[in-house]
Amino acid sequence: MPIRLLAALSVLALAVGQWFIWSYAPLEETMGVVQKIFYIHMPLAWWSLVSFFVVFCASVRHLLKRDAGSDILAGAAAEIGVLMSGLALISGSIWGRAAWNVWWTWDPRLTTTLIMWFVYAGYLVLRGSDMGGERRALVCAVLGVVAFLDVPLVFYSARIWRSVHPAVLASQGGGLEPEMWHTVLVNLAAFGCLWLTLLLARQRIGRAEERARALMLSR
Numbered sequence: 001m002p003i004r005l006l007a008a009l010s011v012l013a014l015a016v017g018q019w020f021i022w023s024y025a026p027l028e029e030t031m032g033v034v035q036k037i038f039y040i041h042m043p044l045a046w047w048s049l050v051s052f053f054v055v056f057c058a059s060v061r062h063l064l065k066r067d068a069g070s071d072i073l074a075g076a077a078a079e080i081g082v083l084m085s086g087l088a089l090i091s092g093s094i095w096g097r098a099a100w101n102v103w104w105t106w107d108p109r110l111t112t113t114l115i116m117w118f119v120y121a122g123y124l125v126l127r128g129s130d131m132g133g134e135r136r137a138l139v140c141a142v143l144g145v146v147a148f149l150d151v152p153l154v155f156y157s158a159r160i161w162r163s164v165h166p167a168v169l170a171s172q173g174g175g176l177e178p179e180m181w182h183t184v185l186v187n188l189a190a191f192g193c194l195w196l197t198l199l200l201a202r203q204r205i206g207r208a209e210e211r212a213r214a215l216m217l218s219r
Contacts, residue, residue, distance in 0.1 A: 003204070006197045013190035017183075025183040034098035037091050039183050043191035044088040045113070050195065051081030052120060052151050059144030062137060071137040072206035074144050075127050078120055080198050085117045112154045119147045 021039045028035035058074035061067060092110065093103045104110070123143050129136065176184075 003197060003200050006193065006200065010190070010193040010197045013186075013193045017187040017190035020183040020186045025180050026177055028180075031098050034095065037095045039187045041088055041091040041095055042184060043188045044084045044091065046188060047191050047195045048081045048085035048088055049151055049155065051077045051084065051199075052116070052148060054199075055081065055120075055123075055144045056148035056151075059141040062141040063145070066134075068137070068210060069207070071141065072210060073203055074140065075124075076199055076202035076206055078123055078127070078144070079202060080195060082117065082120050082124060084195070085113065085120070089113060089117060109154065112150065116147075116150045116154050119150055123147055 017039070021036050025036065025039065027033060054077035055074045058070045058077065062070035062074065089110075092113075096105065096110075097103050123140065126143060127136065127140050131139065
């Protein structure tokens with residue numbers, strides 16, 4: 001599917017998702033309208049984890065194949081993952097202000113997510129370093145594999161340690177109505193379209209940058 005068509009589909013899907021958030025989903029009794037940030041926060045968090053899984057898979061493939069395309073894919077996915085996980089932390093802080101009356105608390109889910117963000121932000125810093133091309137790609141691939149160790153920890157942190165994260169409480173039967181679950185699924189799909197659009201666009205840019213570097217070196 002052409003990127004422009006996928007981008008148009010993403011805009012449409014996000015607009016539909018907003019209708020579900022503001023017109024279809026009922027108000028939550030305790031937090032009221034602030035709870036609706038959940039429908040944006042959760043997709044951002046989920047697709048950031050998917051991004052880091054793509055980084056892991058592409059890094060493994062690069063280590064096995066020494067494939068430049070895998071390195072480009074890993075870098076593109078990491079950029080999107082850092083962006084989405086950062087937005088998830090920000091939206092979560094706004095939500096947490098209403099749920100806990102504080103902007104931040106060292107809850108296991110929040111703490112492990114913040115650590116994950118710093119690890120992958122460091123990964124991006126490494127990718128932008130002056131280290132030699134193939135050596136940089138190899139080191140980044142190793143880090144892309146090792147960094148993924150924190151991703152399952154983020155997912156299972158609420159089960160390993162006691163957590164009062166609102167999303168965890170909701171997943172344990174915290175009173176979400178069917179309309180709320182429908183809204184969650186619609187927005188997960190909408191953000192999935194956006195995620196794929198950004199990934200393909202950034203991957204295309206990465207390939208163009210690689211060709212430009214190759215032309216510069218051949219002169």
